[in-house]
Each structure stands twice: as structure tokens, then as C-alpha cells.
Amino acid sequence: MVEKVCRECHRVVTGQTCAVCGSTNFSTDWSGYVIIIDPARSQIAQKMQVKLAGKYALKVR
Numbered sequence: 001m002v003e004k005v006c007r008e009c010h011r012v013v014t015g016q017t018c019a020v021c022g023s024t025n026f027s028t029d030w031s032g033y034v035i036i037i038d039p040a041r042s043q044i045a046q047k048m049q050v051k052l053a054g055k056y057a058l059k060v061r
């Protein structure tokens with residue numbers, strides 16, 4: 001199964017809507033991901049403006 005990511009916030013989506021922004025605008029053409037465990041302490045999370053822990057794609061086309 002190909003995982004989908006949200007085009008708005010890059011979160012890897014498992015349901016019908018994005019858990020972060022509620023978007024249904026998904027892409028299956030993406031590469032690389034980071035797992036954010038503690039957004040408040042993660043510099044990557046801050047750079048990507050991620051506020052909810054989870055899996056995020058680095059590049060989405």
C-alpha cells in the first residue's frame with residue numbers, strides 16, 4: 001500500500017482526512033520522511049511548523 005501525505009502540511013495520512021489540518025488534498029508522490037516525537041523540543045518540527053507528533057514527508061510533489 002502506498003502511503004499518502006497531506007499536500008498542505010506534509011503529514012503522512014492514514015485515514016480519509018489529515019489529522020493536523022483536516023485537508024483531503026493528498027499526494028502519493030513524495031519522498032523521505034521524518035518522525036516527530038516531541039514537536040515542542042524538535043528543531044525539525046519547528047522548522048516544518050509541525051505541532052502534532054507523527055510522521056511527515058520531506059518532499060511532496
Ligand SMILES: [Zn+2]
Pocket residue numbers: 006007008009010011018019020021022023
Ligand atoms: Zn495536513
